[in-house]
Amino acid sequence: CRDLDGELHEFGSRWRNADCYDCSCSETGMDCCSTLAIPVAYDEEKCVKILNKETCSYKVVEKDDHSKECLVTAEVG
Numbered sequence: 447c448r449d450l451d452g453e454l455h456e457f458g459s460r461w462r463n464a465d466c467y468d469c470s471c472s473e474t475g476m477d478c479c480s481t482l483a484i485p486v487a488y489d490e491e492k493c494v495k496i497l498n499k500e501t502c503s504y505k506v507v508e509k510d511d512h513s514k515e516c517l518v519t520a521e522v523g
Contacts, residue, residue, distance in 0.1 A: 447471035466502035480523060487520035 447455045449463060455471040462468050462481065469478040485495050485506050493516035495504045508514040 447476040449476065462502070464499065466497075466499060483521040483523040485518040485521050488516050488518045492516065 447457075447459075449455060449469065451463070455461065455469075455476070457471055457473055460468065460470045463478065466480065466482050467478040468481050469476060481502050482497075482504065485504050488495070488506050492508060493506050494509050495506045496512070497504055506516045506518050508516060
């Protein structure tokens with residue numbers, strides 16, 4: 447299987463790509479699905495969600511002070 451970055455993967459292989467998708471390759475093709483829990487219920491006027499691609503997780507922080515986390519009451523994913 448050739449992924450979107452042009453890298454080849456063997457049949458039966460599994461990997462996580464740079465966009466935090468878990469992928470697998472089989473003789474019938476490649477399949478990828480998101481591993482992210484995406485915050486959807488938080489104060490969007492005061493806060494912003496930031497993706498950490500190293501941990502494949504979001505952090506929701508105040509727009510004016512990224513050291514202060516915001517309350518998240520629901521996620522999808």
